[in-house]
Amino acid sequence: MRKYFWALCAAGTCLSAMAQQKSPAKTYIIKADSVKAHVQPTMYGIFFEDINMAADGGLYAELVKNRSFEFFPSLMGWTEVKKDGGEGSVEVIDRSKERPENPHFVTLTVKSNSGYYGLANEGFRGIGVKKDETYSFSVIARQHADSKIELHVELADANGTVLGHADLKPGNQDWEKYNVKFKSNATVQKAHLNVYAKNAGAIDLDMVSLFPEHTWKNRPGGLRADLVQKLADMKPGFLRFPGGCIVEGRDLATRYQWKKTIGDIDKRENLINRWNTEFKHRPTPDYYQSFGLGFMEYFQLAEDIGAEPLPILNCGMACQFNTGQTVPLDQLDPYVQDALDLIEFANGSTDTKWGNLRAQLGHPVPFNLKMMGIGNEQWGDNYIPRWKIFIKAIKDKYPYMKLVSSLGPDPDGEKFNFLNNTFRGLNADILDEHYYRSPQWFLDNSKRYDNYDRKGPKIFAGEYAAQSVGIASPDNKNNWQCALSEAAFMTGLERNADVVNMASYAPLFAHVDGWQWTPDEIWFDNLRSYGTPNYYVQELYSLYKGTDVVPLKLNNQAVSGQNGVYASAVTDSKTHELIIKFINSGKVSQSAGFVIKGKKLKSTATLITLRSDDLTAVNSLDKPTSISPVQRTIQLSGNKISLTVKPYSMNVIRVKLSN
Incomplete structure (x- = not known):
């Protein structure tokens, strides 16, 4: 569970500062000892x-797109790359009769012993890499007869700056999996992977893969x-x-x-x-x-x-x-x-x-x-x-x-x-x-x-x-x-x-x-x-689903839209809590009084509020918690909870029940 922001609230104070307008006070009755239904452990998923x-x-x-060359076309996500004067060619081989579930691989042919020739992979809208993270590269490879091709793999940014690299020496003329690890020296949102072959000859490659070590x-x-x-x-x-x-x-x-x-x-x-x-x-x-x-x-x-x-x-x-x-x-x-x-x-x-x-x-x-x-x-x-x-x-x-x-x-x-x-x-x-x-x-x-x-x-x-x-x-x-x-x-x-x-x-x-x-x-x-x-709405319901539904009513009716308010209540037999969910969908504050019957309450309650004054507000990658739960503690008096609830808010009230 994420760490919510904590703030103490003095006795009798409200969830947040009162809005200029406020609805007349309403009294909600909760029969905490009257189980209406059991909440299934599977309730929210x-x-x-x-x-x-x-x-x-x-x-x-996985950071490599089309790692086994099975997309259409077979080299989707891959581009030819050359370095230091290297030359060569790439060919997609079809082996559908032999391996119908994995019918393609590529053959890299290098034409000279100087320079590097190979393929670059763009990843899934780029490859995200983190500074000091270790990356695990693997490939299933097969050397051709009389070839001694070495593989040089590297992560590079959009300018070609190398972020990390490693070398492999596949030595078998039968298919074999080879692995190597290396670190990135920078954090880059959209890097790419270069897989170079060195030395004249030919080599077959399949299942070219790159994973962060910390999964x-x-x-x-x-x-x-x-x-x-x-x-x-x-x-x-x-x-x-x-x-x-x-x-x-x-x-x-x-x-x-x-x-x-x-x-x-x-x-x-x-x-x-x-x-x-x-x-x-x-x-x-x-x-x-x-x-x-x-x-x-x-x-x-x-x-x-x-x-x-x-x-x-x-x-x-x-x-x-x-x-x-x-x-x-x-x-x-x-x-x-x-x-x-x-x-x-x-x-x-x-x-x-x-x-x-x-x-x-x-x-x-x-x-x-x-x-x-x-x-x-x-x-x-x-x-x-x-x-x-x-x-x-x-x-x-x-x-x-x-x-x-x-x-x-x-x-x-x-x-x-x-x-x-x-x-x-x-x-x-x-x-x-x-x-x-x-x-x-x-x-x-x-x-x-x-x-x-x-x-x-x-x-x-x-x-x-x-x-x-x-x-x-x-x-x-x-x-x-x-x-x-x-x-x-x-x-x-x-x-x-x-x-x-x-x-x-x-x-x-x-x-x-x-x-x-x-x-x-x-x-x-x-x-x-x-x-x-x-x-966050889903998370709050899931974390505080309780074990038993108890009646929460206004004027002897379920609270479902009266004056823009929606509410439900559960008890939790494991944590010995009463949990109230109170949603104010309206544009004015609500004065809410809860009278708890059938159970005695401890002297404090925990309030978790999710809200925004702006109904069009969203979270984003740069502001991921603009709308996120804020947690407070309030003091109670007897078996009553009195709150002023701001507009456009979801509120979870958790109060311990006395033995």
Whole structure:
């Protein structure tokens, strides 16, 4: 958890200086001993999808783009370089019959013993390097007969100044992996990598790779530490992966297939990213998936940050916004078997085929998978019969598995109503609702779940984000108005925790130079990252979700928009706290008095405030915490809490309960 700014506030003082205008005082009643619902540990989590360069160029710390020459064209990201009069040529070799999963490599031919000849790699919108960081270079190489080529690798800035370098002497005429480490002498936002060959002859190269030594938990070939840390700081209840429309693919040939994402890195088949040219406003033809971040890494990441894994699998349907291809029902078996094998991979003993493979990959202990999704954002008649086949096969073999079912891309309308009614009739476990809507929609729908069937399927608010302009608009901003509306809406999720068991903002990550969709929760460049105001809203809910919902009412009604106020309350049996979330979405201050019944309070409370006077305000790489939590301590008198709450603010009140 990040260090919040601390300030002491004298008894009876307000959260912050009073605004010139203030609403009449309101008294809110909290029955702290009356448990309305239990909050699931999975209540607030993370939705990960490889959009906006979230994986390659983002969370996956590889710095070389197109390391195995599988993009189209094969040398995308690479350029020919010469030094000190060196001459040569490069040829892309096709070996698709021998290695269909990794069909290309390059041959560098050097024409003389003087100078250097080779290739430069541009990285993912440049290569970010840090002063004194150690970088691990590796390559799979093969010398040609009678060649004694040496490799010289170096990081250089835009002016050609060398930042760090090392030499390699591949000596084998069979494929072999070679490694070397070196340090950078400067911090550069957009460097590039030069791979030079020296001495006449020829050499084959594949899997040209560069990683910082300091990855998450310092795992070689691992994940970018600052990005994972932001996820860990949230203490999420679950991690949904790998998406998203990535699961479906633009067509079935480009769908996500988990079995192709595990095992040796050089045997993971590259795939064009389905977001590469999806939006005319942000074409990204160089956007591919290396699957260095694959299902084993996802499971490991979930374990690292204490989150339940939630894999989503293709159900035999491609993205319905694109081709909408479907697999005939009598040909669905391989898709179903993938689901069954994944459960065995995650949970099976080492005596099973897939459990044994998990152990070979370094994790003999099962991952304890409890839930998975069947399809992503499917809708219509074609979805139901495929869903039924998956459900029967999985439940027959693994009856404990909770299965997530799609309610389509919208929170209402014909598609939604059809699936909602159908799945309720089929007693589905968990229904996945998505809403990308205006901030006003989020305010208006804070009561959405108040009247849902308490005995029906549980709800997963699987993808949501307030859109400042419109759905998928390139002009959307992660501004405070959007984050504040989401905070207000989430009081309704929390108040109805007996129905809503999971929720996640989406998308999660975006590269400032490589995004396709906005808004997004966390933004980054090659060296830095920051959480948006939306991120801090999610973090505060996740950190202080409590264990039990208790009633918080005004005039005997749930607080959901009265005078612009939204509120919810929980108790935490682990920390022995009462936690109040109080959102003032209006433009005037609120005088709020809380009367706590059924429990006695300690004499102090902790207040955490997230706010801005400017609804259009955003965070940025240069000002990453412009809108971020501020923490204070106040004194209490008896079982009453009296506050004056500023406009446009989210407030979390934590007070210890006496025995």
